[in-house]
Amino acid sequence: MLGMSVVQPVEVDRDVVDFAIVGKWMDEQGLPGGEFTGVKPLGGGTQNIMLRFTRGGRDYVLRRGPKHLRTASNNVIRRESRILGALDGTGIRAPKVIAACGDEALIGAAFYLMEPIIGFNPQTELPELHANDPEIRRQMGLSAVEAIARLGSLDHEALGLADYGKPEGFLERQVPRWLSELEGYSANEGYAGPQIPGLERVGDWLDRNRPAPARPGILHGDCHLANMMFRYDGPEVAAMVDWEMSTIGDPLLDLGWQIATRFEPGTTGASLVGSLGAVGGLPAPEEMAAHYAKFSDRDISQVTWYTVLACFKLGIVLEGTYARASAGKAPKQVGDFLHAITLELFEKAHKLMD
Known part of the structure; x- marks a missing residue:
């Protein structure tokens, strides 16, 4: 088979991606054959592996879980490929899946191929156009808001995603779910437990002020600007990643x-968003909420509650890396950095609650 003649790129450990196996699989999917060229590891995200390459005149990005898989890694990749496939053709700015392999036995992990995105990540790059024009940066923020508003307005059931999540009791579950997650961090030896001022106060406030259940929809779930790529020639979102x-x-x-x-x-x-965070110029919360309402019929009158919940949830998520760093399972510098952000998020939550 043609794919079996492939030379393994020196940049990639065969245990991570065996290109001979991937080449054979691509042949079976009817994709263009030939040698792999221009193989390049990509950044973006701290857990999953992405490799860009060209084969048969077509460009690809391969995405799989980390080299040392976690319990949920393969399922995460399968879910990603599923939702991206469902979003294809909806107009949502997201990567386009070319083919997916949910069988982890093939290369040791589930993976999928997607089309490369032409754009930049503001965490690592800020082109001159965007760096020098505060209005461009303001429009970047508004474009990101528009992207999530359009996503949340889709009919997920019509897209075949009725079983993609458990929307019943979604808001009610959030506080106990994430407090339980935080409690579980104590299994990391060396972690002294959460040193987060006002943790219980924020949880109590969220429970007491919880909005009524709303119409379910699709959430990206981690839509900060470092998880968005923007066009080089303007402020528009190129893709949510x-x-x-x-x-x-x-x-x-x-x-x-x-x-x-x-x-x-x-x-x-x-x-978190590099030079963009340093220069600022992004829209104010009030403008963001008003812009969201231009593309959604949802009631945004309690947006403060959702912002406090976001501070609470993201703060606890980031604290997980701090706990692992305390146990020597992650770099101490990264853990300390993310813990500092957790404290800032809870400080923001307290100000919003007052």
Whole structure:
């Protein structure tokens, strides 16, 4: 078989991606054959592996879980490929899946191939056009809001995603779900437990002020600007990436997430989006909410509650890396950095509650 003659690129460990096996599989999918060229590891996300390459005159990005798979890694990749496939043709700005392999036995992990995205990630790059024009940066923020509003307005059942999540009781589950997650971090030896001022107060406030259940929809789940790529020639979102936290629930949490992660220049959190966070110029929360309403018929009157929930949930998610770093399972510098952001998120939550 043609694929079996493939030379393994020196840049890639065969245990991560065996290109001979992938080549044979691609042949079986009817994709163009030939040698793999231009193989290049890509950044973006701290857990999953992405490799860009060209074969048979077509460009691809392969995405799979980390080299040392976690329990849910393969399922995350399968879910990502499923939702991206469902979104194809809807107009939502997301990567386009070319082919997916849910059989982890093939290369040791589930994976999928997608089309490369032409655009930049503001965490690692800020072109001159965007760096020098505050209005461009403001429009970047508004384009990101529009993207999640359009996503949350889709009919997920019509797209075949009725069983993609558990929307019943979605909001009611959030506080106990994430407090339980936080409690589980104590299994990391060396982690002294959460040192998060006002943790219980925020949880109590969320439970006491919880909005009534709303119409379910699709959430990206982690829609901060570092998980978006933007066009080089303007402020528009090119694609939302890293869909591993996507689900079906209350899409207004995505709006709260975007507001919660718009850190002010000079804060630790602002460095999540590199130069963009340093120069600022993004829209204010009030403008973001008003812009969301232009593309959605959802009631945004309680957007503050969703923003507090986003601070609470994301803060606990980031604390997980701090706990693992305390146990020597992650770099200490990264753990300390993310813990500082957790404290900023809870400080923001307290201000919003007052």
